Amino acid sequence: xxxxxxxxxxxxxxxxxxxxxxxxxxxxxxxxxxxxxxxxxxxxxxxxxxxxxxxxxxxxxxxxxxxxxxxxxxxxxxxxxxxxxxxxxxxxxxxxxxxxxxxxxxxxxxxxxxxxxxxxxxxxxxxxxxxxxxxxxxxxxxxxxxxxxxxxxxxxxxxxxxxxxxxxxxxxxxxxxxxxxxxxxxxxxxxxxxxxxxxxxxxxxxxxxxxxxxxxxxxxxxxxxxxxxxxxxxxxxxxxxxxxxxxxxxxxxxxxxxxxxxxxxxxxxxxxxxxxxxxxxxxxxxxxxxxxxxxxxxxxxxxxxxxxxxxxxxxxxxxxxxxxxxxxxxx
Amino acid sequence: xxxxxxxxxxxxxxxxxxxxxxxxxxxxxxxxxxxxxxxxxxxxxxxxxxxxxxxxxxxxxxxxxxxxxxxxxxxxxxxxxxxxxxxxxxxxxxxxxxxxxxxxxxxxxxxxxxxxxxxxxxxxxxxxxxxxxxxxxxxxxxxxxxxxxxxxxxxxxxxxxxxxxxxxxxxxxxxxxxxxxxxxxxxxxxxxxxxxxxxxxxxxxxxxxxxxxxxxxxxxxxxxxxxxxxxxxxxxxxxxxxxxxxxxxxxxxxxxxxxxxxxxxxxxxxxxxxxxxxxxxxxxxxxxxxxxxxxxxxxxxxxxxxxxxxxxxxxxxxxxxxxxxxxxxxxxxxxxxxxxxxxxxxxxxxxxxxxxxxxxxxxxxxxxxxxxxxxxxxxxxxxxxxxxxxxxxxxxxxxxxxxxxxxxxxxxxxxxxxxxxxxxxxxxxxxxxxxxxxxxxxxxxxxxxxxxxxxxx
Numbered sequence: 001x002x003x004x005x006x007x008x009x010x011x012x013x014x015x016x017x018x019x020x021x022x023x024x025x026x027x028x029x030x031x032x033x034x035x036x037x038x039x040x041x042x043x044x045x046x047x048x049x050x051x052x053x054x055x056x057x058x059x060x061x062x063x064x065x066x067x068x069x070x071x072x073x074x075x076x077x078x079x080x081x082x083x084x085x086x087x088x089x090x091x092x093x094x095x096x097x098x099x100x101x102x103x104x105x106x107x108x109x110x111x112x113x114x115x116x117x118x119x120x121x122x123x124x125x126x127x128x129x130x131x132x133x134x135x136x137x138x139x140x141x142x143x144x145x146x147x148x149x150x151x152x153x154x155x156x157x158x159x160x161x162x163x164x165x166x167x168x169x170x171x172x173x174x175x176x177x178x179x180x181x182x183x184x185x186x187x188x189x190x191x192x193x194x195x196x197x198x199x200x201x202x203x204x205x206x207x208x209x210x211x212x213x214x215x216x217x218x219x220x221x222x223x224x225x226x227x228x229x230x231x232x233x234x235x236x237x238x239x240x241x242x243x244x245x246x247x248x249x250x251x252x253x254x255x256x257x258x259x260x261x262x263x264x265x266x267x268x269x270x271x272x273x274x275x276x277x278x279x280x281x282x283x284x285x286x287x288x289x290x291x292x293x294x295x296x297x298x299x300x301x302x303x304x305x306x307x308x309x310x311x312x313x314x315x316x317x318x319x320x321x322x323x324x325x326x327x328x329x330x331x
Numbered sequence: 332x333x334x335x336x337x338x339x340x341x342x343x344x345x346x347x348x349x350x351x352x353x354x355x356x357x358x359x360x361x362x363x364x365x366x367x368x369x370x371x372x373x374x375x376x377x378x379x380x381x382x383x384x385x386x387x388x389x390x391x392x393x394x395x396x397x398x399x400x401x402x403x404x405x406x407x408x409x410x411x412x413x414x415x416x417x418x419x420x421x422x423x424x425x426x427x428x429x430x431x432x433x434x435x436x437x438x439x440x441x442x443x444x445x446x447x448x449x450x451x452x453x454x455x456x457x458x459x460x461x462x463x464x465x466x467x468x469x470x471x472x473x474x475x476x477x478x479x480x481x482x483x484x485x486x487x488x489x490x491x492x493x494x495x496x497x498x499x500x501x502x503x504x505x506x507x508x509x510x511x512x513x514x515x516x517x518x519x520x521x522x523x524x525x526x527x528x529x530x531x532x533x534x535x536x537x538x539x540x541x542x543x544x545x546x547x548x549x550x551x552x553x554x555x556x557x558x559x560x561x562x563x564x565x566x567x568x569x570x571x572x573x574x575x576x577x578x579x580x581x582x583x584x585x586x587x588x589x590x591x592x593x594x595x596x597x598x599x600x601x602x603x604x605x606x607x608x609x610x611x612x613x614x615x616x617x618x619x620x621x622x623x624x625x626x627x628x629x630x631x632x633x634x635x636x637x638x639x640x641x642x643x644x645x646x647x648x649x650x651x652x653x654x655x656x657x658x659x660x661x662x663x664x665x666x667x668x669x670x671x672x673x674x675x676x677x678x679x680x681x682x683x684x685x686x687x688x689x690x691x692x693x694x695x696x697x698x699x700x701x702x703x704x705x706x707x708x709x710x711x712x713x714x715x716x717x718x719x720x721x722x723x724x725x726x727x728x729x730x731x732x733x734x735x736x737x738x739x740x741x742x743x744x745x746x747x748x749x750x751x752x753x754x755x756x757x758x759x760x761x762x763x764x765x766x767x768x769x770x771x772x773x774x775x776x777x778x779x780x781x782x783x784x785x786x787x788x
Contacts, residue, residue: 134531164524
């Protein structure tokens with residue numbers, strides 16, 4: 001993966017740059033804390049961290065409006081934080097507590113918020129893709145101009161149901177943006193070993209869906225591409241594919257030793273392409289804030305994350321009677 | 332040599348049809364491949380092509396004739412110079428041979444066309460004096476969907492061939508015309524994908540009815556049905572569910588082989604988060620489907636191709652619904668309880684009729700919904716009869732009958748005077764050969780034999 005030149009849009013406002021910085025940093029610190037709690041045995045099962053990929057969700061969320069919807073895979077913590085869900089509720093779900101978004105019954109991979117129009121958190125690779133198109137179907141049926149974002153990885157991009165969905169989304173002109181978060185590895189299988197054609201943004205060509213490749217480590221480029229895709233969808237032109245070229249710094253999940261790649265490879269991306277460092281440089285170069293200002297933001301975020309962790313440990317486990325609730329909605 | 336033209340079977344389950352129109356007349360020269368008549372089945376009007384060439388000698392069945400049994404001679408084709416009347420006479424003399432061969436007693440046709448003999452007991456939810464109308468299961472299902480779509484704009488129908496083709500089994504006949512293509516949606520043949528889209532649309536507030544041409548194809552979509560539709564309410568702590576119905580033909584049709592003949596009742600009945608319905612009569616098909624569409628949970632609605640064309644009395648009520656989780660006692664009895672559902676009820680009721688002739692009084696219970704399952708009614712009945720036989724088309728391992736037997740052991744052990752016998756389909760993939768297929772399915776004779784065993788007489 002060649003290092004790409006970052007966008008440097010001089011007209012990006014101070015407010016926007018600080019917003020991106022804050023949002024991306026929140027995700028990173030939150031994920032680091034989740035990793036720590038996992039190590040302490042407070043979080044169980046599978047836990048997939050988003051560290052390294054923050055620019056994608058933060059950039060695209062800034063291109064959305066009220067009522068737009070999103071659905072993603074099990075690597076979902078960042079998406080929830082970026083669409084406005086409470087870090088406390090997310091962390092408490094990770095620890096399986098009553099205060100979690102699913103009352104502790106969903107866990108890391110299965111969280112939802114109707115309020116935030118976040119439709120999961122889906123544990124089956126690729127299954128969220130038709131669901132995302134279905135959310136778009138509902139909006140089109142209701143006649144509003146909202147769009148839906150279906151996020152999936154380079155591994156899911158090879159699933160059959162993705163192509164069934166491409167076909168119908170294009171046929172029915174559904175307002176859905178397919179976001180392929182290409183972090184180079186489908187668990188331990190590199191893109192080259194798992195995909196006959198590595199240019200994932202071209203995968204919609206057979207269905208007449210336009211696609212583009214975007215530097216997913218550059219929040220400004222992500223946002224610009226997102227705005228273009230959103231405009232396409234909102235105007236009734238049908239679906240759009242964005243391949244976000246990115247990198248995950250951690251293993252596939254907490255239990256993955258990541259022996260399939262070298263330490264140097266990871267280190268090189270962190271040093272040369274880190275999304276948060278990029279925005280930090282833009283802020284400092286543009287004199288939008290001082291080092292001290294940024295430090296105080298760091299501190300604020302640390303407090304938010306610590307409070308979330310604290311809440312997630314103090315919130316009680318769900319009542320035993322919860323075992324038998326929420327299986328059926330009352331008719 | 333004159334050739335008889337026989338009434339053709341135009342679908343796996345067709346046993347008779349209407350000779351709608353002759354497109355040729357006596358004396359016409361017929362060429363192979365020529366369309367000579369239009370034949371109407373309960374599903375469609377089909378063109379009928381000539382196989383042989385010759386001269387149309389005599390039309391035996393005039394157009395407009397209804398209920399013409401498959402393999403009935405409908406016309407006689409002559410060679411050039413042959414005399415029509417002589418040929419008809421000679422064929423008539425030899426006629427019984429081919430007819431008997433086809434309707435051989437080893438494979439008695441399912442008496443699909445005749446309205447079901449069993450009379451439906453008065454349902455408690457139907458006010459006395461309500462007018463009853465003879466309706467096919469097919470029409471009842473369509474009426475239920477149409478009524479609910481009129482009632483709630485968020486309800487829509489999606490599936491293969493549901494719109495322009497009017498339904499592969501003609502269940503959605505007329506619906507495209509009434510509701511338009513926004514609400515009656517033809518999909519490509521991609522069950523996994525369109526099921527996922529339907530689930531997503533339910534998350535987004537719509538109330539989809541997903542038609543599977545048959546439930547055999549729903550296996551492609553099983554992940555979306557179970558992992559997405561059934562589990563999300565629980566996984567979201569009650570925040571987000573999917574109000575939707577998955578419906579279509581389930582179980583064996585006739586002579587369609589292993590991949591198209593399977594009863595999935597027990598599979599779906601195992602999944603918490605799903606509700607599972609398997610109606611027998613047209614009234615239940617209508618009332619239960621309306622309830623299913625209104626239910627805020629994902630509902631599996633298992634129909635049966637052989638039952639589609641059968642007629643039952645359906646109450647003429649503005650809004651007829653049947654509650655879930657309430658079994659129906661079709662026939663009261665004292666010696667044995669026969670429990671079934673769906674097409675199994677056909678065997679159960681036939682068995683009860685024949686047992687009555689021999690002096691055994693069987694109580695016949697139709698579960699109607701498998702999840703929730705009204706085991707209380709079964710237990711109460713067994714406390715009276717002390718014996719139980721279950722009937723289903725599905726396989727024996729992990730069957731609905733097995734579940735009922737275990738429930739009875741745990742909750743009515745002291746009332747049982749004999750082991751529960753579960754009559755099921757045989758533990759084999761469905762064979763194609765007519766004789767083997769018949770052997771693979773559960774039969775009325777097997778139900779009767781089981782009753783003799785549990786009653787020791």
